[in-house]
Amino acid sequence: MHRHTQPQATAAPPAAVLQEAVAHDDAVNRAHTHADAHTHRSVAEHRNAVRALLEPLRNAGHTERLALSDALGRGLAEDITAPLDLPPFANSQMDGFAIRAADVPESGAELRVAAPVPAGARPAPLQPGTAAPIMTGAMVPPGADAVIPIERAVPAAFPAPGADATVRLPPAAAGTFIREAGSDIRAGEAALAAGTCLGPGQLGLIAALGMPDVLVHRRLTVLLVTTGDEVVEPGGQLGAGKIFDANGTLLETSLRQAGLAVIRAGISTDDPAALCSLLRRHAPEVDLIVTTGGVSKGAYEVVRQAMDGQDVHFGHVAMQPGGPQGIGTFDGVPLLGFPGNPVSCLVSFEMFLRPVLSGLLGSPSPRTVVHGRLLEPLTSPAGKHQVRRGTLLPDGTVRLEGGESSHLVRALAQSNALVQVPEGVTALAKGAEVEVWML
CATH class of the missing domain: 2.170.190.11 (Molybdopterin biosynthesis moea protein, domain 3.)
Structure with missing residues (x-):
């Protein structure tokens, strides 16, 4: 979904309306001056901020004990010590x-x-x-x-x-x-650490130790809201100036793939009051709110306007795509505001939310990180961490898919990896080694 920060010339609002919107946006900016001091925070700094926001979700009230067959993909919430030798006898x-x-x-x-x-x-x-x-x-x-x-x-x-x-x-x-008895693990030794993502191998070990169930972090529930007057649900009528919503599907499936439960609230208009009402209706039943669009500095940034009076801050991360970000709490519920272009919102999820959940709760499992060599040269803007779409080929080379633009959904669909170009690197030659996160 592409969020326009300025109205199109063919549908310009009356001057008084535009002046009022700009004045409101300026007021929101002034209310968050302490956050705007970090308008170019690094990727690592923003990821740490997301981690601090979600840290309370690790507490005991967010755990449950499940039968092993129901715990696949969950994050282990306690250390497990072997109660017996494996094997128990020679x-x-x-x-x-x-x-x-x-x-x-x-x-x-x-x-x-x-x-x-x-x-x-x-x-x-x-x-x-x-x-x-x-x-x-x-x-x-x-x-x-x-x-x-x-x-x-x-x-x-x-x-x-x-x-x-x-x-x-x-x-x-x-x-x-x-x-020999205990040649696999001896009684009293550490078997699994809290925060481990429970796959078949880990669950098999727990079963071998004689445990029928396991304490895991509860599956988080996320409220997902896409925004924009220009956005239409797939299958709807596409009028002039309208686009179909890709963000909702991109993020919902990403969240579900990561093991989260998702409440899809549909598309909110660019009316801040309507967005506030929607969020307030669902906030009591969720652990996290994720919005897309409306977080930049234009006159019609609905998420930014709707957060007036809330502890939500907006700024710019030194990353391309996905620079504009919102973070804070709405009525006490953690909220992350991702930008509106499809690739930007997906990259935001992969760079910030997914790794933080993995580190805090053990689920989802971390992305596999490998290294490959570029099949072509690339350039990257100074002072930004660039994330490019690419395909890691069987011979270890990396083919870039599409260009830098954040609207290239086809290029994303053709990719199996995210290519990481660190801040401070402005150009890489063909054959240069790059870090690749497998999707």
């Missing part, structure tokens, strides 16, 4: 024969076959000069200290039950093909 790594290593010299030995050891059974001690058929995962008999895989035995088969049999086996060092 067990066989292979199907084979459990032996005493000292019973088999370098030339091999013929051993009498003892009673088999199935998985889940408690075996009798292994007598000297015997070999016990053992299954993968079965408890190693007391006295045994090595396992010979069945394919190395002669014959390479387990004898029939009750048969009085022998087997010839090669030598093996003590410990061969045995998983």
